[in-house]
Amino acid sequence: MKELSQQLIERHQNKLLFIVIWLHVSLLNTINVSGYGPIFLWSENSQLFTVFINLIVASITLLFYLIIKKITVSLCVKKNTDNLKSQPKSSSP
Numbered sequence: 001m002k003e004l005s006q007q008l009i010e011r012h013q014n015k016l017l018f019i020v021i022w023l024h025v026s027l028l029n030t031i032n033v034s035g036y037g038p039i040f041l042w043s044e045n046s047q048l049f050t051v052f053i054n055l056i057v058a059s060i061t062l063l064f065y066l067i068i069k070k071i072t073v074s075l076c077v078k079k080n081t082d083n084l085k086s087q088p089k090s091s092s093p
Contacts, residue, residue, distance in 0.1 A: 014062065022058035029054065 009016065030045045031038055044050060 014066070017065065018058055018062050021061050022054055025054045025057050026051075 026045060029050065030041055032041055033039075
């Protein structure tokens with residue numbers, strides 16, 4: 001069961017990250033804390049324009065994450081191949 005859930009998370013990782021970012025941004029836009037206490041902006045946050053902007057912010061954040069992940073993986077692969085090339089070859093008798 002644990003293996004199945006791990007595979008499910010790995011397969012849908014980007015979708016889950018997008019949903020979490022979108023929910024996070026939407027909740028941050030919903031609550032405004034002022035000197036008089038928290039104010040909940042439900043009507044403003046449910047407007048189509050606000051939902052669209054939140055989706056754009058989540059998309060840009062996910063795109064940024066994927067770019068950084070790709071750069072990190074390519075640098076790691078390059079570093080590993082450079083290490084393999086620099087190791088002296090052992091001669092077998």
